[in-house]
Amino acid sequence: MSKSPVRAQAEGAGRVVARGDSAVGEQDSDGSGKKVKSVKKDSAKTAGAKTGESHTALVRRARRINRELAEVYPYAHPELDFENPFQLVVATVLSAQTTDLRVNQTTPALFAKYPTPEDLAAADPAEVEEILRPCGFFRAKTRSVIGLSKALVEDFGGEVPGKLEDLVKLPGVGRKTAFVVLGNAFGRPGITVDTHFQRLVRRWKWTEETEPEKIEAAVGELFPKKDWTDLSHHVIWHGRRICHARKPACGACPIAPLCPSYGEGETDPDKARKLLKYEKGGFPGQRLNPPQSYLDAGGIPAPPLGAG
Numbered sequence: 001m002s003k004s005p006v007r008a009q010a011e012g013a014g015r016v017v018a019r020g021d022s023a024v025g026e027q028d029s030d031g032s033g034k035k036v037k038s039v040k041k042d043s044a045k046t047a048g049a050k051t052g053e054s055h056t057a058l059v060r061r062a063r064r065i066n067r068e069l070a071e072v073y074p075y076a077h078p079e080l081d082f083e084n085p086f087q088l089v090v091a092t093v094l095s096a097q098t099t100d101l102r103v104n105q106t107t108p109a110l111f112a113k114y115p116t117p118e119d120l121a122a123a124d125p126a127e128v129e130e131i132l133r134p135c136g137f138f139r140a141k142t143r144s145v146i147g148l149s150k151a152l153v154e155d156f157g158g159e160v161p162g163k164l165e166d167l168v169k170l171p172g173v174g175r176k177t178a179f180v181v182l183g184n185a186f187g188r189p190g191i192t193v194d195t196h197f198q199r200l201v202r203r204w205k206w207t208e209e210t211e212p213e214k215i216e217a218a219v220g221e222l223f224p225k226k227d228w229t230d231l232s233h234h235v236i237w238h239g240r241r242i243c244h245a246r247k248p249a250c251g252a253c254p255i256a257p258l259c260p261s262y263g264e265g266e267t268d269p270d271k272a273r274k275l276l277k278y279e280k281g282g283f284p285g286q287r288l289n290p291p292q293s294y295l296d297a298g299g300i301p302a303p304p305l306g307a308g
């Protein structure tokens, strides 16, 4: 468990400062004396979705949220276990409609039996289906991972390509999967617009767009490209641990003073803390083999399949 489940700054946090037609103002973020820097209202250019913020104010608030989240989750990382680009692209395809935890509990057996694209391309589908059964939609996922392995062998010399336009040609690989692979296996910046990312950027009024590609473009404008991959991790981690879909833990949220949707969830600090998941709530994470930085911060590895 993390020694500091939620930063002290979050304790008792809970005053929304950007709501309705007002912009973020000078606020005491919590009582710890730390100030949330003022972002002044500029009514000349109202770019913030429903906050009345100018584009400049929106950029400042968005970047401040990202900086705050970087302090809360300094160990943020992709939550799929992988050792090479092939494993990451397969794991990401398998993660549709299930949790990263379930994928991580399933892939050790898959990659032990089929360590390369050549091995998986030549696999007996029935045997792969049996391994992938815990992931759900196992027949379709078997077709996808065998199909993408064949495409890697036939079109890319058995290597995962490092370009967006090539990745999206692989069976089962869309832009979201491609950006996960580019950002985390090739170090190329990408914004991963998954369900958490979509929900949180709407709560933060960063954009009113609803289509992933448009969200990607709108949010991309708020941040330097070099920050895109880490930003994606921070947002997704916050969505999984604190800003949940149905019960956001607003009363335990470190960025409450910057959030126009504060109050959408539980605001009582004690009740909110009980909603926290994974290391913030003192529970195991999703990776069986998380990075050392996560373990050093008190994070607990996930158990293998059948162990818990």
Ligand code: SF4
Residues within 6 Å of the ligand: 203, 242, 243, 244, 248, 249, 250, 251, 253, 254, 255, 256, 259, 260, 261, 262, 263, 264, 265
């Ligand atoms: S939990 Fe979500 S909705 Fe609530 S204050 Fe935090 S970011 Fe905003």
